[in-house]
Amino acid sequence: MTERTPVLKDKIAIVTGGAKGLGAAVAAELASEGARVVVTDLDQGGAAKTAEGLDGAESAVCDVRDDAAVAALVQDVVSRHGRLDVMVANAGIATVSPVSEMSIEEWRSVLAVNLDGVFSSVRYAGRAMAAAGGGSIITMASITGFAGSPLIAHYAAAKAGVISLTQTAAVELRPHGVRVNAICPGFIGTDLVTERAHLFEQGLGLDDFGAVINAAQGRLGEVGDVAPLAAFLASERSRFCTGSSFVVDGGMSASLV
Amino acid sequence: MLSDLKDKRALVTGAAQGLGRAIAELFVERGARVVLTDIDGDLLDKTVADLGTAAHGVVADVTSEAQVSSSVTAAVDHLGGLDIAVNNAGIEIGKPLVEQTEDEFDRLMSINVKGVFLGIKHETPAMIASGGGNIVNMSSVAGLGGVPLLGTYCASKAAVLRLTETAAVELRAHGVRVNAVCPSFINTDMVARLVNPFEGATGAKFDDLVAVKQQRLGTPEEVAETVAFLASDDARFVTGAHFTLDGGLTGSLF
Numbered sequence: 001m002t003e004r005t006p007v008l009k010d011k012i013a014i015v016t017g018g019a020k021g022l023g024a025a026v027a028a029e030l031a032s033e034g035a036r037v038v039v040t041d042l043d044q045g046g047a048a049k050t051a052e053g054l055d056g057a058e059s060a061v062c063d064v065r066d067d068a069a070v071a072a073l074v075q076d077v078v079s080r081h082g083r084l085d086v087m088v089a090n091a092g093i094a095t096v097s098p099v100s101e102m103s104i105e106e107w108r109s110v111l112a113v114n115l116d117g118v119f120s121s122v123r124y125a126g127r128a129m130a131a132a133g134g135g136s137i138i139t140m141a142s143i144t145g146f147a148g149s150p151l152i153a154h155y156a157a158a159k160a161g162v163i164s165l166t167q168t169a170a171v172e173l174r175p176h177g178v179r180v181n182a183i184c185p186g187f188i189g190t191d192l193v194t195e196r197a198h199l200f201e202q203g204l205g206l207d208d209f210g211a212v213i214n215a216a217q218g219r220l221g222e223v224g225d226v227a228p229l230a231a232f233l234a235s236e237r238s239r240f241c242t243g244s245s246f247v248v249d250g251g252m253s254a255s256l257v
Numbered sequence: 258m259l260s261d262l263k264d265k266r267a268l269v270t271g272a273a274q275g276l277g278r279a280i281a282e283l284f285v286e287r288g289a290r291v292v293l294t295d296i297d298g299d300l301l302d303k304t305v306a307d308l309g310t311a312a313h314g315v316v317a318d319v320t321s322e323a324q325v326s327s328s329v330t331a332a333v334d335h336l337g338g339l340d341i342a343v344n345n346a347g348i349e350i351g352k353p354l355v356e357q358t359e360d361e362f363d364r365l366m367s368i369n370v371k372g373v374f375l376g377i378k379h380e381t382p383a384m385i386a387s388g389g390g391n392i393v394n395m396s397s398v399a400g401l402g403g404v405p406l407l408g409t410y411c412a413s414k415a416a417v418l419r420l421t422e423t424a425a426v427e428l429r430a431h432g433v434r435v436n437a438v439c440p441s442f443i444n445t446d447m448v449a450r451l452v453n454p455f456e457g458a459t460g461a462k463f464d465d466l467v468a469v470k471q472q473r474l475g476t477p478e479e480v481a482e483t484v485a486f487l488a489s490d491d492a493r494f495v496t497g498a499h500f501t502l503d504g505g506l507t508g509s510l511f
Contacts, residue, residue, distance in 0.1 A: 007259050033259060167508035174472055174505050186494075218429045218496075225494030231259055232486045240479040243508020244501040251429050254422035254497025 006034030007235040012081045014038045014073065016064050016121055017091030019046025021190035022140065025223035026088050026230045031057050033231045035086060038077050042091075064091045064117030074124040083132045086234040087125035089118045089162075090140040092155075094192050096199035099153045107154045114158035119165060122180065126173050134177030136234050139166045141182040141245060143253045151203045159184075163245050170243030179242040181233045186249025187213045188221040217250035260485040263288030266336035266387070267488070268329065270319055270376060271346025273300040275445040276395065279477030280343055280484050285311045287485055289341070292332035294319075296346075319346045319372030322379075329379045338387035341488045344376035345395040347413075349447050351454040354408035362409050369413035370420070377424050381433055389432025391496075393487050394421050396437040398503050406454050414439075418499055425497030434496040436487045441503035442467055444474040471504030 013030050017023040018039035027039045031054035039054075040062035041047035051059035062073045078084050092114045095106055118139050129135030144152060145159030163182050170180040187193050200209045213220055226248050232238050233246065247253055267284050271277040272293035281291045285308050293308075294317040295301040305314035313335050317328035333339050347369045350361050373394050384390030399407050400414030418437055425435040442448050452463045459466065467474055483502050486492055501507060 005258075167505075171505050171509040221494050228259060228491035229486075229495070232491070235259065237260070237482040237486070238479075238502070240475040240504050241483070241500075241502045243505040244503065246500055247498040248492075248495050249498070250494050251422075251425045251497035255426040 006032070007237060008086070008231060009034035011035040011085040011234065012038075012077065012083055013086035013088065013234065014040060014077060014084065014125070015088040015090055016040050016062060016117070017140075018050050018059075019043040020050070021192060022185070022188060022223050022226055023088070023090040024050045025227040026090060027051070027057065028054055029227035029231050030086065030088070030234060031055055033235070035234070036081065038073075040073060064089075064120060065112045067116075067120045070117070070120040071124050074128050078128050078132075084125060084128045085135050087121055087129075087135070087137045088140070088230055088234075089121035089125075089137065091117050092140060092158075092192070094152055094155045094196065096151045096196050096203060098151055098203065102153065110154035111158050114155060115161045115165075118162050122165060122169050126169060126178055126180070129178045130173060130176035135179075136238075137169070137173075137178065137180040138230055138233050139180065139182045141166065141184045143184045143186050143247060143249050145184060145245075146253060151200060166245070167243045174242060179233075179239070181238070181241055181243070182245040183226060183229055183233070184245050184247045184249070184253075185226050186217050186221055186247075186252045188223060188226060190223060193220075216252040216255070219250065221248065221250060260287060260482070260489040260491060262341070262485060262489055265289040265340045265488070266332075266338050267291045267341035267343070268294065268332045268339060268380065269343040269345055270294045270317070270372070273297050273304045275447060276440070276443065276477050276480050277343070277345040278304050279481040280345060281312060282308060283478065283481035283485050284341075284488070285309065287489075290336055292328075292335055294328050294346075319344075319375060320367040322375050325372075325375040326379045329383050333383050339380060339383040340387060340390045341393070342376060342380040342384070342390070343393045343395070343484060343488070344373045344380075346372050347395055349407065349410050349451065351406045351451045353406060353458070357409055365409050366413055366416075369410070370416045373417050373420055377420065377435065381424075381428060381431070384433050385431050391434035391436070391488055391492075392424070393484050394435070394437045396421070396439045396499055398439050398441045398501060398507050400437075400439060400499075401501070401507055406451070406458055421499065422497045429496060434492070436492070436495055436497070437499040438480060438483050438487065439499050439501040439503070439507075440475055440480045441471050441506040442474055443480055444476055448474065470509075471506040473504065475502060475504060
């Protein structure tokens with residue numbers, strides 16, 4: 001009864017921030033569903049390492065803060081593969097500081113990657129996909145885009161911006177067959193979270209940030225918990241989904257307490 | 258394989274027609290064995306016959322605790338356990354709020370809200386006994402905002418979201434996930450019944466409203482795909498969430 005037809009067979013996909021963490025897991029998931037994935041990152045070696053283990057994958061260096069670099073990346077992929085079907089605008093960074101102690105440079109450094117970088121990715125991918133008759137753009141937002149998130153105001157504001165950008169782009173690109181959706185993970189056990197746990201403990205006066213996460217989410221998420229959702233949103237199975245945010249957080253944002 | 262449901266044991270309420278039927282059909286296609294319940298026994302028999310040997314029908318009224326309880330027991334007996342439940346049964350009233358009667362309000366809330374509550378209550382112990390599972394409740398974009406003529410329906414679907422969220426948090430430690438799906442206007446008989454009331458109340462063609470807000474009507478199969486994803490192990494860390502499929506309707510102010 002069940003056929004094992006990969007849902008992204010021969011689709012051309014770009015994943016930004018694919019050297020490690022969520023981006024690497026998403027790249028692997030898309031490849032396992034038959035997509036040919038271009039893994040990009042600021043870290044060229046890391047991107048190459050992710051691509052190495054994946055069927056049909058390749059890597060490219062790309063700093064998403066550089067609008068011209070994102071334009072060149074999309075143009076290069078379209079010229080070599082003939083089209084772009086899937087863009088996962090995943091690249092993101094974080095630091096940990098209270099608003100009152102956050103410098104404007106720190107604020108801008110996070111917004112530059114997490115919001116400007118997504119803007120450029122959506123913009124150029126949307127343009128290429130619209131010209132070709134369709135595609136699916138997936139932005140990596142976060143549940144921090146929905147509510148106050150102490151010590152990561154810049155990150156949360158950027159993610160709220162990503163959710164809004166996703167909605168507007170979805171409606172603008174709808175007539176051209178391009179869908180745009182956001183994934184909103186909770187706390188996932190990537191370097192971005194685990195390397196900063198002690199900073200949250202210091203800043204919030206907590207003994208054990210991990211225990212607080214466990215109480216809110218049941219457990220720390222894993223990158224493999226999130227990646228299948230990217231494949232679903234990239235595939236035709238979600239063809240009526242656009243402009244929406246898809247939460248993967250173990251129930252954290254469902255509960256007020 | 259994405260959204261694989263091989264050998265999963267599933268219960269779908271309100272499954273004789275519309276979204277429930279499409280969900281049951283896709284579940285069977287993905288490898289699940291499915292017990293379909295509905296209040297309309299004749300239509301249910303026909304649907305179950307169409308779906309083949311992986312499907313089994315149980316007549317049940319979701320507003321009756323005794324019937325919900327016995328239908329879950331029947332499903333567990335037939336399937337040998339319960340991994341997935343889709344609380345889909347629901348009705349609409351398409352009238353201005355001030356024209357809706359007390360009886361209409363009570364009946365809608367009884368099916369759309371109490372039915373989901375009773376489903377969660379009785380499906381959960383069966384899932385825990387089966388080693389965990391997940392529930393998908395049928396909400397709607399009408400649970401996310403107001404819609405003219407659908408006031409009580411909107412309230413009922415918002416209630417489904419709150420039930421979903423609370424159940425998700427309460428049941429997480431027991432290995433039971435609980436999520437909701439929020440479709441917009443889908444090509445079903447329910448939506449077809451709303452066309453005339455909508456055109457009368459708004460003065461606009463329903464097709465135009467659909468075109469500007471969501472480009473086209475969604476299909477029951479598209480709703481079923483989202484339910485199948487949530488019901489599968491691919492959504493193992495998704496709980497208390499609502500997945501919207503609306504062609505962009507709620508993403509845009511205008």
